[in-house]
Amino acid sequence: MNKLYIYALSFVFCLATFIALGQKTVPVDKRNVSGILRDSLNKPISGATVRLRSSQDTLQTSTNQFGFYGFKDVKSAEFLLSIQAMGYGPYNRKYFNNDTKAQLNIPPIRLGVKEEEIEAVTIERLKGPLVKGDTTEFWAKDYIVRDYARLEDLLRRMEGITIDPDGSVFYNGERVVKALFNNAQYFKGSVQEAMKELPADIVERIQIIDQNESGTGSKTMKDEQSSKVLNIVTKADKSAGRMYDISLEQGTQSRSKADGYMRWIDGPDQTSVSAGYKQLPEGVKSDPVPGNIGKGSVSRGIIMMEGPSLATDGQRKETSASFGKNIKIAEVFSMYPQYNFTYNDRWSGTQTLSENFYDEGTIASINDRYRGGYEQKHALTSSYNLKAKKGGTIMGNLSMDYNNYTTNEETSSQRSGLVNSLQEETSHKKGNNFNYRFNLDYRKTLSKTWNLTIMANSSYQGDRADDDLRTDVYADGININTPDSSVHQLRNTDNASFRNSINNMFTWTPNDKLKVQYRLGLSNNNSLRDIQSRLLEGYDPNLEANLNNYQKNNTFSIPLNIQPEYTFANGIYLSPSVELGNSWLSGRLNRGTASIERFDVLWKPRMAIGYTNKKIGSIQIGYGTTYQQPGIAQLNPDAYYSSPYDIQIGNPDLKNTQSTGADMRYSKFFNTIGFNVSIISFFNTQRNLVSGDRRLEIDPVAEVVKTTTYFVNVDGGKRMSHIINLTKTIKGMNSTLSYSSNISSNETPYLSNGNQELRKNLMQNHALSFFYSPFKWLDITPELRYTGNQDRNTLATYAGKIYNNLFYSELKFGIYLPKDFVVNANLSQSVWETTNIMSNTKPFVLNANIEKRFFKEKNGILSLVVMDAARQNVFTSYSSNEFGYINTLTNLDSRYFLLQFSWRPQIWGKSKHDTGKGRRGDGSFVK
Template sequence: MTFILKASAQQVREVNGTVTDSIGPAPGVNVKLISDRDSLNTTTSTTGAFVFKAVKGKNFKITVSGIGYQTFVRRYVMDNDTKPIRLEPIKLSNDSKLLNTVNITAVNPITVKEDTVEYKASAYKVREGSPVEELLKKLPGVTVDKNGVVTAHGKQVTKVRVNGKDYFTGDVQTATQNLPADIIEAIQVIDDYGDQANLTGIKTGDPDKILNLTIQKGKRVGKFGQAAVGVGNDERYLTRVSANTFKDDRQISFVGTVNNNNTNAFNFGGGGGRGGGGGGANGITTNRSGGFNYRDSWGKKMTVYSSYSFADQDRRTESTSLQQSLFQSGTIINSNNTTDKNNNINHRFDFNLEYKIDTLNYLKVNPNFSYGSSKDENVNIFTNTRINDVTTGDENSLTKGNSPSYGGNLLYNHRFKKKGRNFSINSNFNFSDNTSNLDDKYTTRNNNSVFPLYQQINTDNSTTRLSLRASYMEPLSKTNFLEASYAYNFNNNDNNRRNYRVDPTTNIATFVDSLSTVYNYRFITNTFGLNLRGIKPKYNYTIGLSARPVTLEGETHNITTKNNTFNWVPTAHFVYNFAKNHTLNFNYSGTNNQPSFTQLQVNPDYSNPQNVVYGNPDLKPEFNNNLTLNYNQFDIGSGNSLFTNLNFTETQNKIVTSTRPVSNKVLNPSNSKDSTAQETRYINTNGFYSYGGNYAFSKPFSNRRYTVTFNGGLSYNNNINFIEEKRNEGKNFVWNQGIKFRLDLDSIMDSEVSANYSANKTRYSLPSSINTDANTITLGLDGRNYFFYDFILGYNLTQTINHGFSSTVKSNPTLLSSYLEYQFLNKHAASLRFQAFDLFNQNTGISRSVSGNRIVDTRSNRLGRYFLLSFTIRLQKFNGAGKPPAGFRNRNGGFGGRRRG
């Protein structure tokens, strides 16, 4: 017996090794050792190392596998020695086929790769029933403001996808505030260059920042949703419901709300509040909205996803603003007190069909339709001063409008049998028609005289847009590809403005031809491009050059104008992978901007007698040179993350204003001087540029229980405008620095303390007496404490200290909101919450904008103090993992929102 035990002990040995890929160490991959006496599993460390301490078998098989890699299998035959065995380094090869068909299940909390940063949801704990928004707040480099606006790595997120497909047309707040965090596997922050770039890999232009939410495999078959109802003082109320049914590829969702506490279900481009109070939204809004989202696979080759959204919103906004306009002959001060009542009704329908015809051909069709109607009542009381002259007045206006829009997008891609050879064509069509009827009563008082100006302005502006881009890609070698492309953009605008003067006594309207405009203009670009793409183990690049002739032409009152310009547009996109989770990304793009109707119109616009606007039909389109540089790093060992962004824009033929004070004979023909009135004209000039940057560095401690984040940014704008025909440069510098300390103690507390300082400074090249410096200090405390397992105490405290703003708008609000919530039923499925919002009743919005020779400080009302008692029920039932969603490609796949290489 002793001999047998001794012999067995002699067969136990240590086996160790390392795993690498084309970039460097491969952490987090699975390593399995099997012999006739062993079945052992482990994962590689941050350096790619693995070790099996006690291997009994003499001969064994090693299997190494990981998402995105070809599986490595090798048999080893060893001698009878018991010394540790050091295996030769194992190098894994990328598996492009696997990358295009499965979801990411990264072991590490953050994975950084080229144009995508992925966060593993399980690494950032949130309370049961919390929405995705609460999960986003914990991700390094990601912020969510009081309006629910998501900013990732310094850029606002514009779209959300679920498993690679748009969710409610990509509406950000709809997804982040209604989907539960506990069904999410991973959150990907993607620089998206568009569907065509996803297929070809050629990345040109400026990318959009989007989110892709991947659903856990075990949550892809089931039903889940929630409903809430609440009542409060000051006639506050809230009802909200969301329901979802998932069965593999088929996903059906409904979201709806009726409330008057600034909670929006959908964002139709007008901003607005967020779930839970709308503390950062200007005005007070009543919302009635609802919508459906549908996704399914029709057979093995076809995937469809569609949504319909409806919103009916009433908003009342009260604001005070002070505008300082620099002139050498004396600054004009415009003080305004405005009350605005607005009703908007919006419908939006979107449909997508993706058809994989065969292994070589792909087709995507995307028709869409929207319709909006609005009614706006505006009352403004103003005082304009310049030196010792004072003009007062008031304006009452009523505007009604409609804006139908429809269009579609068609994308076709053909892959040839020769690997790398590819042809694609992407076409887009859109038509929109905006009509409005304005009844305006404008009364000005100057030198004890009253000058009424009543008018009706009816406008009908329609826009037709057509674009087409064709791309052919030819492989030059295994790692180099040449793309030839052609793009055509056609933009036609028909603008009709009919101006009527109304007699204040008889109320009779008289058409004024000299103040009316019928103007048609077209903006046409043709772009011929050649791009070279290279793919290397540690870097890849796209470099190219395009020729872009541009035509801007128009007709009005039998007058024809035409401007032709030509631009050489270089293209550059470069990605360098220093190591795992350590990338540098550079991008250059050139874009054209067309003038607007207001800037081009021939007849002057007298709708505001204090600022008469003259268009310039000879304007040239702007051309922008845009450069961005991103540096992202995540250290697996320490958990430290760093996200940085630098950007620079230089504009040629920048369209700027040329302003000067004028005597206003339209107001009063007998008055030789009205020194508070001004005129605005538009001209092209050069010298405009801007640059900026931001960073976010996070350092976690104690397994991410504590996290310190430093974040900051700066921007500089060299604005150009002309004042009394003299060139003026407005150098606007804005910077901010913040620090946050976050505590995530499971089942105890989830809290964040923050401090931020921001400064806004402007210097003009012409002499100025305008107050140009303002700064803000913001201190915050936001969190939740958990008691007795079932109780939650939530709180949000913000102290804002403003300095340098106009005394008419200055405010230093202290905002305190809190709630006590009792959760009950299985898995906290139900909750009862008592919320106290803005206990000190000081919620106001303060902002400053700098443009040309103007600095505008504004203060707006926001939802004030109220109390709300609400009940919420959450229901979930999941049946299993199901199958992967059809058409969803991850890591570097094309159809799901990620790109190859």
């Protein structure tokens, strides 16, 4: 309590100091600028071109017959005016105005009078990214790409931007979550679709913007959770387009694909139609297909959140369709709804090798699983924007999806070690689920010093399923007759989770140095898990499990947060914050049992200090503490059967988990040498970590393994991670050298059979790549990569260590031949080191294609592809936890051939929203 008193007293002192330092001048967000242009005889000059440029504005207008000019909604009070008039000399002058005035009247400007002429201002921009507040801007003309290049090719050359093999885009180690097109959301906002569909030659600038956590507006405070947003600013004469794509593909392994789409975009006016079908085997390692068709392939169906299944055999058939169109009502309301339909029919056979560690020894399992079924999904997504009558804007997103599915699964596990038995499971499940997610962001300026932001979120996840499940255990895994233990149940499952929250934020800005944010929130989470199980004849008579599971809980909290932020004249800013919240948890685990209620007061103090300087860069250091309340299942002392042989028993005396951590962020682009550096580090320690104490029981006759987990508090949890990104552009060689690194270390204490154990996990990812074009006819990209995952576990065999290490080298090259022929090849050599590896430790992989462009616009492509010519691209996927590891084998049939054809005409031109009044800095047109 003494520490909390010190936190509160320190905060009050800081707040009083900051308010005392405040001044009464208040900057405005936008202003009107106007003036008059005259000649040496004081007569008006009409028809002159007047341009206004700043870090936030790029505007243009003309003087009228009275020599008058004007600009509306100018964001910056500091700007450069450039004037050109026939018969007069040019005029360039930078103005530094008072940013508290909503109307700026420029003194009359006279052309032709020598004594009043001001020396022209020459601005020479250095190549590379330019930081403007929360926006980092790249000019496309600084980076040379080949003809027919896509946006992806342009992004790969920009400093600090990296793209994962799955198409995820990162800037300085942080994921870019949404795409904008001239400041309007690009269809659904998919970054992957934008970078594969859009051509590089329409791009004028790329902006990476730090927005608020929901990605609906600008950040309020510097020390605030944010999301990275990609804004694609096109050239003014290529800001509206029509895009078409028809792609066909046929290959070995019964591979086939046919899809097409039509898209029209002009700022917020957008229409999209697509349909497709594909058939392909399951579990083949998904290396990118070389060539232009492979680069432009985008899945427009429902994107599954889970990764690709790893299988030794299998096949999937998928049909998809989508339609979306913007809806606009006057200038007040706009939204972009999109409907998606996906139907999947798939089956797979998977083989895994796993080990679980116990005090008594190890249980190893060789598992073979067959899974088949279908899934039909309907989804509706929409973004919306509303301008309120009395000022303020409302932005947000809404998504709903309904899914029904049927799955049939058979699993066989041959166990050895502490037990030597065979366990077989069969499941026939049919179910459906419905989900929705909704968020709203309302912003309004209440006065010159007060702003209001209301953020509301609501979500629901519901799933219902009927399952016919049988588990048989054979003590003798070789001579299989009658199972020694058997459980056959009909299980009906009803799961639901309903979450709602609202956060009201008032921001007081008395001057340009001080901000104070007050937040009062309200959140409520309700969840239900209801499993009704009926045992059939033939089940194990010794089984005493209550397989009917009922869990209901309700959590209610009202957090209050106060955060001042003061920026000194030298660029240093301080941002202390303290959150006082309550968490009231109530619920029950089984029907008829006593209700559990728990009320906790949770403090969350934090202090952040930052510094921004053009020469040094941007740095921020933060330190804070958070608390987390245990859940109902962890608190309830009644037995909870997650399966017939796995039991969990909670502990009502559990304490809240305390996490104390520090973080550091640094970024800087050195223009003169074309070098970008970004470092993000996190350090975290945990007290009262909720962990499971696992107890093992073995039936020596039936060879049945039964585990019981008791929840307890343990200390000693530690986490640390470092994300490093270095990029060097070499303009003379038209090349980019990139290095990225992600290192994380975790120490997790847990209990086994009453004894405290420790798992130390170290994960590393290092990648070095070099984009280089030594000749006009050759592109070459070498890459080196190391991925390491090491576990040291006090329970593990193998001297307490299990591991998965990959050393990877790759060479990509493209040879550009006469008559529009291109040869692309990707060569890679890997060296794997994995505990109990099940595949080739040194696979050599060759993927290549030859393609030819057709038609007058060269937008037709025919390609012949060979993937994994040496048939060695088979690998063992490794994952681990506190109690062991699992190795999964990919599809053994890794070599295949493809014949591809794609026709992608695109027509780009001037926007109908271009009124000739110029554009804003974000690419949108001035009305």
